[in-house]
Amino acid sequence: MTERRDVVVVGAGHNGLVAACYLARAGLDVEVVERDTVIGGAVSTVERWPGIHVDRGSTMHVMIRHTNIVEELQLQQVGLDYLDIDPWAVSIVDGAAIRFAHDVDATCASIASVCGEHDADAYAEFVRTWSPRVDAMLRAFHEPPTAPRLLRAFWPLGRHVTSGGGELARGFLQSADMLLDASFQDERLRTALAWWAAQAGPPPHEVGTAPLAATALLMHRRKPGRPRGGSGALSQALARRLQADGGVVTTGDAAVRVSRNSVHTAGGRQLNARAVLCATHIVTTLQLLDDEALAAATLPRLRVGTGMGMVLRVLTDRLPAYDVQVPEMHVGMQLLAQSRRQLREAHGAFLAGASPNDPPLLVMTPTGTDDSLAPPGQHVVTIWTQWHPRCLAGSTWAAERDRETEKLVRALDRLAPRFADSVVATHLQTPEDLDRELGLHAGNVMHLDMTLDAMFALRPLPEWSAHRGPHGVFLCGASTHPGGGVSGASGRSAARLIVRRLQSRWQR
Numbered sequence: 001m002t003e004r005r006d007v008v009v010v011g012a013g014h015n016g017l018v019a020a021c022y023l024a025r026a027g028l029d030v031e032v033v034e035r036d037t038v039i040g041g042a043v044s045t046v047e048r049w050p051g052i053h054v055d056r057g058s059t060m061h062v063m064i065r066h067t068n069i070v071e072e073l074q075l076q077q078v079g080l081d082y083l084d085i086d087p088w089a090v091s092i093v094d095g096a097a098i099r100f101a102h103d104v105d106a107t108c109a110s111i112a113s114v115c116g117e118h119d120a121d122a123y124a125e126f127v128r129t130w131s132p133r134v135d136a137m138l139r140a141f142h143e144p145p146t147a148p149r150l151l152r153a154f155w156p157l158g159r160h161v162t163s164g165g166g167e168l169a170r171g172f173l174q175s176a177d178m179l180l181d182a183s184f185q186d187e188r189l190r191t192a193l194a195w196w197a198a199q200a201g202p203p204p205h206e207v208g209t210a211p212l213a214a215t216a217l218l219m220h221r222r223k224p225g226r227p228r229g230g231s232g233a234l235s236q237a238l239a240r241r242l243q244a245d246g247g248v249v250t251t252g253d254a255a256v257r258v259s260r261n262s263v264h265t266a267g268g269r270q271l272n273a274r275a276v277l278c279a280t281h282i283v284t285t286l287q288l289l290d291d292e293a294l295a296a297a298t299l300p301r302l303r304v305g306t307g308m309g310m311v312l313r314v315l316t317d318r319l320p321a322y323d324v325q326v327p328e329m330h331v332g333m334q335l336l337a338q339s340r341r342q343l344r345e346a347h348g349a350f351l352a353g354a355s356p357n358d359p360p361l362l363v364m365t366p367t368g369t370d371d372s373l374a375p376p377g378q379h380v381v382t383i384w385t386q387w388h389p390r391c392l393a394g395s396t397w398a399a400e401r402d403r404e405t406e407k408l409v410r411a412l413d414r415l416a417p418r419f420a421d422s423v424v425a426t427h428l429q430t431p432e433d434l435d436r437e438l439g440l441h442a443g444n445v446m447h448l449d450m451t452l453d454a455m456f457a458l459r460p461l462p463e464w465s466a467h468r469g470p471h472g473v474f475l476c477g478a479s480t481h482p483g484g485g486v487s488g489a490s491g492r493s494a495a496r497l498i499v500r501r502l503q504s505r506w507q508r
Contacts, residue, residue, distance in 0.1 A: 013041030016279025018491030035254030045230025063487030330368030353393030446484030
């Protein structure tokens, strides 16, 4: 069966849906095809246990709150309701809790109570120094990473430079650990910010990770959010907006082959189009193009990585009760890394193909603020940990599943006594599960490593960095600029490019 569309989008992850919405709003006939029966990819929520709704990937949304996509697409009008997260994090180290709030002064007051006035003042200075740099990164993230656009994004930083551009470049290229060592005295504060920086993937001792630590300042710009009903409520709202504007989302019918102007599906459909946008992992896109020579030449150049993290979803009869409590403990993230040495040892185990013996934890408790996810008296606790390889040396994830589940429950129980007694059921997502269920090749939730050689105009490769990929297909998603996380910026940029290309053909 042959059909005709203006644009076919392959993959109903949030970037693909964002792109489709902007294309439909430009008056184009758009269809999104998705292999899964659940839309959203890693931005989706499912009924994991009867009456219990659990995210499959992300839980807290940061970047999309800075793009204005929600406002531009008027997603509130189609049912999206964001719950503000404030405080955005609480770090518990050595029996002390630092509360990171949207308000800088409140954050500094918490730092002063734990780490002293010096580090409170140093944090305020950190905010002042890095805020213009974070603004520049945001500007760069919102457009395709061409040289003129990157220059426009970062050029205003020159107004804030007093010691020469070389020192500014050095600030961006240093490791997060170097930045934290130079800025703060208390190791507990350094550990908290290092663990936040690590959420992008690279370890905080790696070159070029200082800006990842500085992204904490985004939470002082605007509160991060959590959609009521789970992370997938964003994807559902995007689908409703698309359908309201005349677009179509087709689930359960995977694309099996794509070209510049057509998509063939497993259900026997041939969708001819003026443009095809692949919102899939770049490895999946190469497979769909069915060009073995291209794949063989390209795959070794991609920073797919060998894994990243693992997440345990836990159904409990109460929220974790930590030894130390602060107001609104369960609203945002609970950063539970105990030292930067713990982070380094975990990363070292990862490089050796092993699971860390003492995993650092990041815990989120969405039912603490959203009663729509579970009935009264039941809670969902998400335990995220880094780093974990896709393939274990000397074993398999299937063989280690029970042991890893017990390890994570025990690790949280040490910080929240009797947590293990509250556990009703568990669901572990190993890197292998993330690969199989969500199409995250190698279990890398960022698609490609977020390292210097795979960012901006180098992502996924220099020749495909401006959202125009091989064989004339367009690209968006976490494999493209600006990378992983919930932002939608890639989808919007790709849609704008497609609209310009198609309009220029109309005008000829």
